[in-house]
Amino acid sequence: MNDLSANSVPFDASLIPRAAPPGNAAVWVLIYSELTEFALFFLIFFVAKWFHPDVFRQGPLHLNTLAGTLNTLILISSSFFVARATRAIKIGDHPACKRWLWWTISAGAAYCGVKTWEYIWNVNAGIHSSENLFFSIYYYLTFNHLLHVLIGMCVLLWATLRTHFNAYGTDDHEGLEGAAMYWHMIDLAWIVIFPLLYVVR
Numbered sequence: 692m693n694d695l696s697a698n699s700v701p702f703d704a705s706l707i708p709r710a711a712p713p714g715n716a717a718v719w720v721l722i723y724s725e726l727t728e729f730a731l732f733f734l735i736f737f738v739a740k741w742f743h744p745d746v747f748r749q750g751p752l753h754l755n756t757l758a759g760t761l762n763t764l765i766l767i768s769s770s771f772f773v774a775r776a777t778r779a780i781k782i783g784d785h786p787a788c789k790r791w792l793w794w795t796i797s798a799g800a801a802y803c804g805v806k807t808w809e810y811i812w813n814v815n816a817g818i819h820s821s822e823n824l825f826f827s828i829y830y831y832l833t834f835n836h837l838l839h840v841l842i843g844m845c846v847l848l849w850a851t852l853r854t855h856f857n858a859y860g861t862d863d864h865e866g867l868e869g870a871a872m873y874w875h876m877i878d879l880a881w882i883v884i885f886p887l888l889y890v891v892r
Contacts, residue, residue, distance in 0.1 A: 717869075718869035718872060718873065719872075721873070722872060722876045725839065725876060725880075726876060726879075726880070728835075729832075729880045729883070732831065732832055732835075733883065733887065735828065736828055736887060739824050739825075739828060743824055743825070746823050746824055746825050747824075747825050748892050749825075750823070750825030750826065750829065750888075751888060751889055751890065751891070751892060752892075753816065753818060754818075754829070754888065754889050755809050755812050755813070756889050756890075758805050758808060758809035758812065759809075759885050759888070759889040760885075760889075761805050762802050762805050762806065762809075762881065762885075763882070763885050765798050765802045765805065766798070766802060766877070766878045766881050766882075767878065767882075768798055769794075769795050769798035769799060769802075769874065769878065770874065770875055770878045772791050772794040772795040772798060773791065773792070773795045773847070773871045773874050773875070774871065774875075775787075775791040776788045776789075776791035776792045776795065776867070776871065777864070777867060777868055777871045779791060780854065780859050780860070780861070780864045780867055781861060781864065782861065783860065783861045785854060785855075785857065785859075788854050788867075789851055789854050789855060792847055792850060792851040792854065793851065795847055795874065796844055796847050796848060796851065799840055799841075799843065799844040799847070800844070802840055803837065803840060803841065829888050832884055832887075832888065833884065836877070836880060836881060836884060839877050839880070840877055843870075843873055843874045843877050846870045846873055846874075847870050847874060849870070850866060850867050850870040853866065853867075854867065
């Protein structure tokens with residue numbers, strides 16, 4: 692009986708091909724930088740809440756929870772849309788890719804519309820950034836996030852135009868993936884912001 696183990700080739704895990712992360716290194720540096728910024732202000736939020744528990748307990752009661760909920764649903768839907776756009780380009784379906792990208796941009800516009808309504812509602816309710824520490828942090832986080840949404844919409848619009856001119860294909864769609872990952876980062880940040888500001892007492 693032959694000893695098969697004596698003639699076997701040693702297993703080398705490094706030979707197994709590994710899937711490259713979507714996008715490119717520059718996009719991931721940007722994403723990690725943006726997440727670090729949000730994480731810093733989340734930390735500031737918790738420290739401020741530790742020293743001013745009553746203010747942070749009462750703050751969410753005065754916010755427009757409906758607006759926050761609507762924007763959460765909008766951004767979650769938009770992440771689904773941009774994921775479908777990425778999937779479409781990978782199989783060479785340019786019309787579907789453009790259609791899903793436009794849905795994503797439209798969702799971003801809807802988010803901006805709801806946020807504008809929320810700010811107007813705040814002003815009518817007498818909620819201002821100078822009122823207390825909770826509202827100062829609320830306005831900074833939400834307005835900073837709104838700016839990221841606007842930047843993300845511009846990035847997606849550029850990706851849509853490039854898709855229209857067939858700049859992306861089944862084997863070359865790194866730019867589109869990078870734009871999609873940036874949009875997912877925006878969605879992720881909001882998923883943390885929403886419960887912190889609107890739900891947690």
